[in-house]
Amino acid sequence: MLTPRIEDYLExxxxxxxTGRSVTVTDLSNRLKITKGTVTATIQKLVELELVRHERYxxxxxxxxxxxxxMTVFRRHEGFRAFFHELLGLDRDHSSEMACSMEHYVDTxxxxxxxxxxxxxxxxxxxxxxxxxxxxxxxxxPILIVPVPLTLCDEGSEGAVLRLTAxxxxxxxxVELGFIAGAEIKMMKVEDEKFTCKxxxxxxxxPLNEAAxxxxxxxxx
Numbered sequence: 001m002l003t004p005r006i007e008d009y010l011e012x013x014x015x016x017x018x019t020g021r022s023v024t025v026t027d028l029s030n031r032l033k034i035t036k037g038t039v040t041a042t043i044q045k046l047v048e049l050e051l052v053r054h055e056r057y058x059x060x061x062x063x064x065x066x067x068x069x070x071m072t073v074f075r076r077h078e079g080f081r082a083f084f085h086e087l088l089g090l091d092r093d094h095s096s097e098m099a100c101s102m103e104h105y106v107d108t109x110x111x112x113x114x115x116x117x118x119x120x121x122x123x124x125x126x127x128x129x130x131x132x133x134x135x136x137x138x139x140x141x142p143i144l145i146v147p148v149p150l151t152l153c154d155e156g157s158e159g160a161v162l163r164l165t166a167x168x169x170x171x172x173x174x175v176e177l178g179f180i181a182g183a184e185i186k187m188m189k190v191e192d193e194k195f196t197c198k199x200x201x202x203x204x205x206x207p208l209n210e211a212a213x214x215x216x217x218x219x220x221x
Contacts, residue, residue: 002049004104007073008032009042010051011103013062014070023060076103079114087121089136148218150195150211153187159218160184161199166213177204179214 002010012031016023029039043060046052051066062070080099084090090098106114125132147162161183164171178199179185188203189196195211197204206214 002069006042006046007069007104009039009046010062010066010070011073011077013052013060014067014074017062017067017070024058025060028060073103076106076111079111079118080106082118083114086118087135088139147215150185150187150197150206150214150216151208153190153195153197153216153218155187155190157218158184158186159216162215162217164213165215166210170210170213174210174214178202185216 009028009032012028013023016027016031025036025039025043028043029036032039043052043054046066047054051063051069053061053063055061077096077099080102081092081095084095084098085092088095121132153159161179161181163181164174164179166174183199186198187195188198193208195206195208197206
């Protein structure tokens, strides 16, 4: 298994190689913004892994295996960058930063489906399909934030019960108290690991272990 850092080296070597000129440790150091000493140590590891050849006069060359891996990382980077920029409407720099964070943690199946989605979207956009504009309008609107357990709700906050993650016995008790999906809830007080909330017309105090099993969907602020 290659670390994300090593994959970054292979991606940069692949990109530098694609410029058609010889690649050196200095080139790689400048591209990755790290010291030559660190680059040299990592290159030695890549040589041992038979992913890079380091010529006598300092020139670096990817082996076939290293080139294929570098191309894979680069391709995944481009896929995620396009996804964030073209589908989510993020600016190019932010999209590239996000892609750098995710390119190392995706498998082949996910990558293939990502590109299939991109091509479907691009085709629809080229055909001026009306739903493309609707998608952009939808993602610009405020949406509900990620659900949180009741234990992370601030005093005075409101929301709706989304789900219960308690075991069967506790779940039954909570349902009887009114904690069912869609029920409106307001946090009244949090003190000494006790959570007092209002659900419907009832005010109920729950211990931490029970409150932690109640997940709330809150409107974004």
